[in-house]
Amino acid sequence: MSEAIIEITNIHLDYPLYGLNKSLRSIIIKRKNTINFIKALDGINLNINYGDRIGLVGTNGSGKTTLLKTIGGIYVPSKGSISIKYSPFTMFDINMGLNLEATGIENIYLLSYLRGFSKVEIEAKINAITEFADIGKFINLPLNTYSNGMIIRLATSMALEINPKILLIDEFFGAGDPDFLKKTRNKLKEKIKKIHALVFASHNHELINSVCNRIIVMEKGKIIKDINNSNKDFK
Amino acid sequence: MYKNFLTFIIYGFKNFHNAYNVAALDLSLKYRRTIIGNGWSVLTNLITVSIISLVWAVIFNLEIKEYFPKVFIGFTTFYFITSFITGSSDILYGKYKGIILSLGVGLNIIILRHLIFLVLEYLLFIPIYILIILILGNNISLSIFLLIPGLILIIINGYWLTFIFSLLSARFRDFALFISSIMGAAFLLTPILWDKELLGKHENFVYLNPLTSMIEVIRDPLMAKPVNPIIYLVLLLSILIGFFICSIFYKYKKKLFNFWL
Numbered sequence: 001m002s003e004a005i006i007e008i009t010n011i012h013l014d015y016p017l018y019g020l021n022k023s024l025r026s027i028i029i030k031r032k033n034t035i036n037f038i039k040a041l042d043g044i045n046l047n048i049n050y051g052d053r054i055g056l057v058g059t060n061g062s063g064k065t066t067l068l069k070t071i072g073g074i075y076v077p078s079k080g081s082i083s084i085k086y087s088p089f090t091m092f093d094i095n096m097g098l099n100l101e102a103t104g105i106e107n108i109y110l111l112s113y114l115r116g117f118s119k120v121e122i123e124a125k126i127n128a129i130t131e132f133a134d135i136g137k138f139i140n141l142p143l144n145t146y147s148n149g150m151i152i153r154l155a156t157s158m159a160l161e162i163n164p165k166i167l168l169i170d171e172f173f174g175a176g177d178p179d180f181l182k183k184t185r186n187k188l189k190e191k192i193k194k195i196h197a198l199v200f201a202s203h204n205h206e207l208i209n210s211v212c213n214r215i216i217v218m219e220k221g222k223i224i225k226d227i228n229n230s231n232k233d234f235k
Numbered sequence: 236m237y238k239n240f241l242t243f244i245i246y247g248f249k250n251f252h253n254a255y256n257v258a259a260l261d262l263s264l265k266y267r268r269t270i271i272g273n274g275w276s277v278l279t280n281l282i283t284v285s286i287i288s289l290v291w292a293v294i295f296n297l298e299i300k301e302y303f304p305k306v307f308i309g310f311t312t313f314y315f316i317t318s319f320i321t322g323s324s325d326i327l328y329g330k331y332k333g334i335i336l337s338l339g340v341g342l343n344i345i346i347l348r349h350l351i352f353l354v355l356e357y358l359l360f361i362p363i364y365i366l367i368i369l370i371l372g373n374n375i376s377l378s379i380f381l382l383i384p385g386l387i388l389i390i391i392n393g394y395w396l397t398f399i400f401s402l403l404s405a406r407f408r409d410f411a412l413f414i415s416s417i418m419g420a421a422f423l424l425t426p427i428l429w430d431k432e433l434l435g436k437h438e439n440f441v442y443l444n445p446l447t448s449m450i451e452v453i454r455d456p457l458m459a460k461p462v463n464p465i466i467y468l469v470l471l472l473s474i475l476i477g478f479f480i481c482s483i484f485y486k487y488k489k490k491l492f493n494f495w496l
Contacts, residue, residue, distance in 0.1 A: 016494050019408060072339050076236055076490040096337040101264045110260055113253040114340050142267075 004083075005166065005197045006048035006071060011080030013041035013066055013221075040066040041077065042221040048197050055212030055229070056201035063221040064201035068092070068168045071199060086196065089115075089164030091172045094155040104130070104139035104146075104154050111158055125161045132187070133157035134180075153180055160187050165196045171203070209234045237343075240478070240485040244394070247343025254344055258351035265356075276356055277363050280311050291428060300371045301458075308364055308454045309427035315357040316389065316449045317418055319396040323349060324404035324411030326397075332496045342492060346397050354390055364457050376459040385452035385462075388470040392449065395477035399484065405495040421446060439465070445473050 014037040041063050048054060056064045069075045071082065072090045097111050108129055112122040130139050133153045135146070143151060159172070185207070192198055192211060202208050208215065215234050217225035227234065237243040247254070266272045287310075288303040326349050327335065327342070334340045361382075368375055404411035425446045431438050441447045448469040455462045 016491065018406065018495065069336070073236065074336055074339050074493055076493075090337070090339045093333065093337040096333040097340075099264060101267050102260065106260060106264075110257060111338070113257045114334060114338060114344065116250060116253060118252070119256070 003050055004047040005050050005052075005085050006046070007081075007083040008044055008046040008048075008071070009081050009083075011041055011044045011070065011077040011082060012039070013070060013075060014038070014078045015040040015066070015075075040221055041070065044080070044221075044223055046216070046223065046226075048199065050196050052214050053192060053198040053212045054200065055208035055215045055234070056199060056218060057203070057205065057208060057215060058218035062218040064218055065092075065170050066221075067218070068170050068199060068201055072168050084166065086165040088166040088168050089162055090168045090170075091159050092168075092170045094159050094172060095151060098143060098151065098155060100144040101142055103142055104133070104135065107143060107154065108158055115162070129154075129157045129161045132160065132183075149177055149180075156180075156184050160184065160191060163191070163194065167192070167195050167198045167200075169198070169200045169202075171201060205235060236489060240482040243343050243485060243489075247341065247347045250344055251347065254347040255351050258348050258355060261348070261352050262355050273356075273359060277359055280307070280314075280360075281363075284310050287428070300373065304364070304367050304371060304373060305454065305458060306428060307367060308457055309425075309450050311357070311360050312450045312453045313422060313425060313427055313446065315353065315360075316393070316446060317421070318353050319350075319393040320400045321411070321415045321418055322353065323397045323401040324414065327401045328405040328408075328496045335493065335496060342402075346394070346401065349401075350390070350393055350397055353393065368457060374459045375457075378456045378459060378462065381456035381462055382453060384467075385456060388452060388467070388474070389449055391474050392470060392477060395474070395481045398481050399477070402484070402488075402492060402495065405492075425450060442466070442469055445469055448473075 016037045044063075044067060056067065058064055066075065068090070069092075070077055071084070072088050072092075073084075074090075097114060098107050099110060102110060105126070108126055109119075109122055112125075133139065133150075133156075135150050135153055138146060138150060139154075143154075146154070189211060198212070200208065200212060209229065209232055212234075213228070213230050213232075215225070215227040215229045216223055217227070237246060262273065266275050269275060271278060284303070284307045288299060288306045291297065291306075292299045292302050326345060331340070331345045331348075335342065335345060365375065365379075400411075400414070404414075421444070424444055426441055427450065431441045431447070434440060442463075442465055448466040452462065452466050452470060454460075455466075
């Protein structure tokens, strides 16, 4: 099972900046922009194989999120190519897309429809989501009656109740009460065993170490280290 | 990334059912916790148009029986059409930015969701139009069925308008403000409050404004008036030109769309 599931070949991504110093005043005095793009990815070559659980680490601004979004098809690289065998599933900001006026159940439908699930598929998993969220009767109330912790519970439960082949995660965890966090981590680890490939960006090295068998260290848009973490000894 | 604009549209429509369900939920949430619910979208327009028509009918000595439905249909259809333009301005960089950049939801799904939402909201008016016409004792003829192709032509035009205006507004943040500022003038330049017959021999000049055709294609069948064939020509032409512009735009700028948000 060492066949590449994702092949990234020499990708560069120049993030364009629009509208900087474009006030009427700057146009009149013809002040030129000194920067019109940021080099977010700089010659990334990476083969992700079946069974790889990759931990992406690096300081803020090192390019982790941009690389994930590029693999996820959200950003198109300026140069280079990406070949992906299956459509990846993203977990970037779990609260995103939730509607505070809608009930918990309606939000499950809303986000699942947007993720491309059919009504039958949603109905099949709705009990599992509500059980995992464990928010009782609140599931039928609008989200604006929830505490922050309850919203996190619902959003996390929805995100975990999917079975993708490729999973991309960006700083997904770190919120919620300790018991729920523990339950979430266990569920995630269980899920990860079943998927073909995982790319997980996080600053939580302990979690990365426990989940990932390969660590990629990024800096200034480049991969500076590719470490085998089969022995789970990354610090 | 889709190969071309046609593939972009086709893949969007493959998820039509999901986009429809989300749009229907959006509509039910819009007026949640109000007593009248979706009836508000009809009622607010009804109140505004009633006042406008009453005042204008008295000032210009017009017959309210004909003037009121004419203005009501024109007014609501105008706002339906312009919502493809002004209402789409913030859908990509504001309203749905998060789900595009975080969930990876495609622009084709977002555009379809928005389009279906606008259409569903507008469809609430159709029975009201018929009811008003009947209550005021106006005729309804078989030409009312021409409403269906008319509506289809508007919706197809609505697709490309939503696509191009939502993206241009995301790229050029002054664009949306500029467009909304000229919409007030567009309202006055479109024969909604006034009759095109007032222009005499220059009557057909009103068709230089495509909004006229879009309104008449709905209003004339409802008001049992013969539909000017030039209207269908204008609408078909605008579909061809609009989709052609969108295909070129998609071809050259598709890689940059998500960076504009």
